[in-house]
Each structure stands twice: as structure tokens, then as C-alpha cells.
Amino acid sequence: MTRHRSFLAVLSASAVLSGIAQADPGTESLVTLRLIEQYSVPGTIAKDATGRPLSPRTPAYENEWSRTNSQGDVISTNYEYQSRIATTRLSNREFLGFLVSEGVIPAINGWSLKAIYNEVEAIPAFYVTKPGSAPIYVGSYLDMETYGEAEAVNATSLERFNSAGDSIAFSSRDESLTKSETFLTFTTQAAPGAEGSTMHIAGMWQHTLSLRPVRTGGAVEYRYLNGRGSIYAISGSIDDVVSDGSGGFDNFQSIIEGSWLFSAGFPIDDLSDLYPDAEAPPAP
Amino acid sequence: MIRAHYEFTHASGSGGAILLLAAGWVFTRDGKEDTPGETPPPQAASGPLASRPATSSRTTPRDPQATTPANPKLTDEERVAILGKIEEASVTYDAKALPEIEPFLLHPDPEVRTAALNGMIVLGEAGAAPLLRKAAETAPTPQEAVAMTEAAGYLELPSGTFVPKDRTAPGTRLPGGDKAPERRRPKGPPVSEDGDDPK
Numbered sequence: 001m002t003r004h005r006s007f008l009a010v011l012s013a014s015a016v017l018s019g020i021a022q023a024d025p026g027t028e029s030l031v032t033l034r035l036i037e038q039y040s041v042p043g044t045i046a047k048d049a050t051g052r053p054l055s056p057r058t059p060a061y062e063n064e065w066s067r068t069n070s071q072g073d074v075i076s077t078n079y080e081y082q083s084r085i086a087t088t089r090l091s092n093r094e095f096l097g098f099l100v101s102e103g104v105i106p107a108i109n110g111w112s113l114k115a116i117y118n119e120v121e122a123i124p125a126f127y128v129t130k131p132g133s134a135p136i137y138v139g140s141y142l143d144m145e146t147y148g149e150a151e152a153v154n155a156t157s158l159e160r161f162n163s164a165g166d167s168i169a170f171s172s173r174d175e176s177l178t179k180s181e182t183f184l185t186f187t188t189q190a191a192p193g194a195e196g197s198t199m200h201i202a203g204m205w206q207h208t209l210s211l212r213p214v215r216t217g218g219a220v221e222y223r224y225l226n227g228r229g230s231i232y233a234i235s236g237s238i239d240d241v242v243s244d245g246s247g248g249f250d251n252f253q254s255i256i257e258g259s260w261l262f263s264a265g266f267p268i269d270d271l272s273d274l275y276p277d278a279e280a281p282p283a284p
Numbered sequence: 285m286i287r288a289h290y291e292f293t294h295a296s297g298s299g300g301a302i303l304l305l306a307a308g309w310v311f312t313r314d315g316k317e318d319t320p321g322e323t324p325p326p327q328a329a330s331g332p333l334a335s336r337p338a339t340s341s342r343t344t345p346r347d348p349q350a351t352t353p354a355n356p357k358l359t360d361e362e363r364v365a366i367l368g369k370i371e372e373a374s375v376t377y378d379a380k381a382l383p384e385i386e387p388f389l390l391h392p393d394p395e396v397r398t399a400a401l402n403g404m405i406v407l408g409e410a411g412a413a414p415l416l417r418k419a420a421e422t423a424p425t426p427q428e429a430v431a432m433t434e435a436a437g438y439l440e441l442p443s444g445t446f447v448p449k450d451r452t453a454p455g456t457r458l459p460g461g462d463k464a465p466e467r468r469r470p471k472g473p474p475v476s477e478d479g480d481d482p483k
Contacts, residue, residue, distance in 0.1 A: 030371060030402070030406075032402040032405050032406055034405055034438060036438070036441065037444050039457055040457065040460075041456065041457050041458075042457075042458060059458070061458065061464075061465045061467075062465050062467070062468075079468060079470065081465070081467045081468065086457070087441055087442075088441055088442050088443060088444030088445075089408075089438055089439070089441040089442070089443060089444055090444045090445075090446065091405055091406065091408050092405075092406045092408065093377050093406070093407075093408040093443070094408075094443060094444055094445055094446055095446055096377075097445065097446065097447065098445070098446035098447050101447045101450075108377050109375070109376060109377060109378075110375050110376070111375060112371060112375050112406075130375075186446070188448060195448070196448055197446070197448045197451065228398075238451075240448055240451055240452050242448060242449070242452045242459075244459075244463075250452070250459035250463060251459055251460055251463075252451070252452050252457060252459055252460060253460050261402055263367075263398075263399065263402070264395065266364075
């Protein structure tokens with residue numbers, strides 16, 4: 001999806017005025033994951049035919065047993081099915097723990113999850129960063145797509161000329177707030193049905209964008225910078241496919257709720273330096 | 285000549301120092317300044333972002349060490365430094381760093397407070413919960429008090445995992461689908477012909 005850019009011309013003009021050649025600038029934003037996972041777990045323990053708990057204690061959903069009198073006559077039959085909902089949190093440290101298990105990073109300490117925006121596309125690329133280490137692209141695990149959206153924009157510009165027709169002053173603004181229906185997929189499965197996990201979530205992504213002057217060194221250029229945002233009202237599920245040890249697969253399911261939060265972005269001079277996977281696609 | 289106002293510094297990921305000229309801007313050439321006509325910002329949909337104080341070209345900066353309207357005592361440079369400190373503490377993922385973030389939960393600057401709250405979530409330790417509940421008692425707004433209380437509850441949840449083999453470790457949950465036990469639905473107790481429960 002391409003961003004609506006009311007003032008791309010202004011951006012170019014200002015860059016020329018400032019004497020700065022446009023590299024591939026972007027914005028870097030901290031991401032805070034705040035997800036809750038819930039799934040069914042057994043609510044009782046396995047029992048024998050008389051209703052006595054088996055040893056060792058084993059979680060179970062259901063049991064059936066009967067009781068007899070001294071003559072061996074059945075005096076009662078019993079059935080139970082019990083489950084409960086287990087709730088866990090999935091935040092940044094759990095995601096980074098996954099990256100450790102995948103060998104992407106050696107340990108979670110010092111690593112941050114970042115959304116990196118270029119100035120052309122709305123959807124960010126995801127990286128993990130640590131001071132002193134090269135950023136690592138993790139977008140191969142996370143896929144983000146948007147569909148319907150609603151947008152509020154305030155874009156204006158004014159240029160004034162003298163009697164000779166020379167431009168003597170220029171000013172503008174461009175601020176927008178966009179709400180996008182968003183789908184996110186996190187997967188470790190090489191193919192559908194293969195062993196691994198896949199999380200599908202949907203939510204409303206609210207994000208802001210504004211044209212701001214940025215000084216790099218001694219000069220000024222004008223950039224579109226992403227403000228604070230969030231994906232809220234998230235709902236979805238995780239499907240786990242695990243080998244059952246006998247050539248088949250066991251399937252597990254859980255549900256997801258929560259939000260993702262994005263901090264206000266900081267400008268990045270040139271994405272190609274550290275975030276090549278976040279670079280804008282070449283112009284057609 | 286370009287004149288601009290409202291600056292703060294940020295060391296970008298590329299290592300270069302960038303001065304971000306926040307808020308509105310006016311620049312002139314040949315020493316002539318122009319003040320644009322004002323257009324009110326769009327009334328965006330309500331929500332946390334919509335209610336955030338917008339930087340606006342209405343602002344006429346006077347001081348090069350200018351600050352945001354939200355907190356006249358904190359420069360943007362100082363804010364960036366604090367946000368960096370919060371991030372640094374949060375990514376230790378160590379409860380020992382909680383006291384480094386806690387003071388910022390009630391900082392006068394709303395952006396710092398938000399960063400501190402998020403930093404607690406990123407750090408991901410249940411030990412943050414009492415600190416958040418304590419801060420909620422004196423939070424500047426009811427909304428923030430609720431957010432802090434909710435974050436406390438969130439952090440008290442047991443930590444899950446994205447690692448498939450750990451997610452389905454033996455004894456944690458049973459497979460679903462065809463292998464899930466099919467629940468039998470017990471019938472209600474028999475009733476007598478006149479509709480009364482048998483005693």
C-alpha cells in the first residue's frame with residue numbers, strides 16, 4: 001500500500017533548498033507487544049475404574065467410573081468432564097525468547113523490537129536491534145497486511161512571490177491519522193499443515209504521519225515521520241502442529257487478544273545503512 | 285536562508301546526530317519571513333492518538349531550547365534522553381531495572397509516562413505490578429490510572445511462549461481436533477409425570 005503523500009513536491013523542494021540529497025530516509029519506532037493467549041487445559045486428573053486418582057497424577061479432561069456394593073452390584077455410575085482456560089501473556093520478551101530458540105539472537109538481553117518505516121509504504125518492516133550489534137530483520141516471521149481504512153488529513157501549503165515573480169516564502173503542513181483494518185501473521189510453519197506454529201490476528205491499526213523539518217548536520221530537510229500508534233482490539237488464534245511421535249501430528253489451538261503499541265518514531269537518515277529490508281521499493 | 289525553530293537531538297540508528305525540528309515551522313529566504321494562514325487541524329476520529337496534543341504550525345517558537353506545550357519544563361533533547369534511558373532499562377528484561385523505570389511513571393511529561401508504562405510491559409516482570417498499582421493511585425488522569433492497573437494485571441499473568449515445542453510440552457495441554465475427547469452432555473435428572481422433581 002502506498003501512502004497518501006499530499007506534499008511530496010514540498011518534500012523534494014525543501015530537500016533542494018536545504019542542499020541535501022535524499023538518501024532513503026525513514027523512521028524507527030519501538031514496538032511493545034501486549035498479547036494474551038488463552039487455551040483449554042484439562043481440569044481434572046485421570047482416575048481408575050473405581051474413581052481413584054491414578055498415580056502418577058495425569059491431567060485429564062474426562063473420567064468414567066462406577067461403584068459397587070459388597071455383592072458386586074453397581075450402585076452408581078459416574079462421569080465427569082472438566083476443563084479450564086489457561087491464560088498467559090505474550091510480550092516482547094516471549095517473542096525475543098522465540099528468536100533465541102531459533103538461533104536468531106544469542107540472548108534476549110539488550111534487544112529491542114522495532115518497526116522501521118520508509119517514506120513510501122505505510123506498513124513497517126520489523127527488526128530487532130541492540131546497541132553495538134547489527135539490526136536483524138525479523139519480518140520473515142511477521143507478515144502485516146491492511147485492508148479497509150479511514151483517514152483524517154490536514155494538508156496545506158502556501159508559497160508567496162515578490163513582484164518579480166521570485167518565490168520569497170513557503171510554508172506547509174501535512175498531518176494525518178489513519179485507521180486501518182489490519183491482519184498480522186506470525187508463523188514458523190514451512191507450509192500449511194507442516195510442523196510449527198501459526199498465529200493469525202486481526203485488529204485496528206491507528207497511526208499518524210506528519211511532515212516535519214529535520215536537521216541533519218547543519219542543514220534541514222522535510223520528512224514524513226510516523227507518530228505514536230497502536231494495533232488495538234486484536235483477536236485471533238494460534239494453531240500448533242506438533243509431531244505425535246508416531247508419524248502423525250497433534251493439533252493444538254489457542255485464542256489471542258490484546259494490542260501492539262508503537263512509540264513515536266525517530267528519524268533515520270538512510271535505511272540502506274542498517275535496515276535494507278525496510279527500504280522503499282524503487283520507483284517504477 | 286532557512287530559519288527554523290523547535291529543535292531536539294536524537295542519535296539515530298545510523299549514528300548521525302539529527303536535529304528534529306518539532307512542531308510547526310516557518311522558513312524564509314532572503315531574510316523575509318512569511319506567516320501562513322492558519323487552518324485548524326482535522327477533527328480526527330476519537331481515540332488516544334486523536335487526543336494527543338498535536339504539534340502545530342500555530343505555535344510561534346520564541347526560544348531555541350523550546351519545549352512542547354505538554355510540558356514547558358522539559359526540552360525535546362531531555363525527553364529523548366529519558367526515553368533512551370527507559371528503553372535501555374526495559375531491554376535488560378531484569379527485575380533489577382524496575383526502579384530505574386518507576387520514577388518515570390509519574391513524570392510530568394505524558395510521552396515519558398507512556399514510555400515508562402510500555403517499558404514496564406517490555407521488561408515483562410511481575411514485580412512491576414505493585415509499582416504500577418502504586419503509581420495508579422496518583423496518576424494524572426483516570427485513563428492513565430486504568431492503563432497502569434490493567435498493565436499490572438497483565439504482568440501478573442504467567443509468561444507464555446512462542447516456542448512450539450514449549451507451547452505443547454507434555455502435561456501442559458492436550459491436542460484438539462480428532463484426538464480431543466468428545467464431551468458427553470449429561471442428561472438432566474428424570475422428572476415425574478406431573479413435572480415435579482423426584483425427591
